[in-house]
Amino acid sequence: LFRNRSAKKRGPHNIPVITTTKRNTKPQQAKEYKHFEVPRIWYDLPSLLLSNVTSLNNKLDEVFTTIKSTNADFVAITEAWQIVPELCNITDYELFHRLRTGKRGGGLVFYCRSHLHPTLLPVEPPDGVETLWVRLSPPSHPRHAASVLICLVYHPPSCCLRHLAG
Secondary structure (H helix, E strand, O other): OOOOOOOOOOOOEOOOOEEOOOOOOOOEEOOOOHHHOEOOOOOOOOOEEEEEOOOOHHHHHHHHHHHHHHOOOEEEEEOOOOOOHHHOOOOOEEEEEEOOOOOOOOOEEEEEEHHHOOEEEOOOOOOOOEEEEEEEOOOOOHHHOOOEEEEEEEOOOOOOOHHHHO
16 A cells, blocks of 8 residues: 555554445445454555656646656656757656657656666567666565566557557
């Protein structure tokens, strides 16, 4: 389970059960059943923001404001088009990008908070599909996982599905 960053560690909670028997009726709060009690373990897993911006260059201010206001740890952007990486840097974030060559449009951009220790993974996608793989190492994670792998995929409208079937 995930926690709100401002929440404190708590013990087990009862899960409220909402029930209704008829369609189009307002659900009624049922009793809290003890056998639904689940211990909560809190982790600081990264938060994700995904956006299709259709050209990042002319929306930099809006994207930067959104990133700072949402306090996202990891931002994935599709259809970034052609960008100037030097102009797209954000303080406390690392920038990863894969831009389409030879054609207009497409392009993928990742922003990752530096404290997550992101690294770019060199994975080659199938023809016609754009992907960007990043490994994160959050400071606290469940089940003793050493890292989190995130893949951003953009499937252009012109790409034939036969390329993906094999």
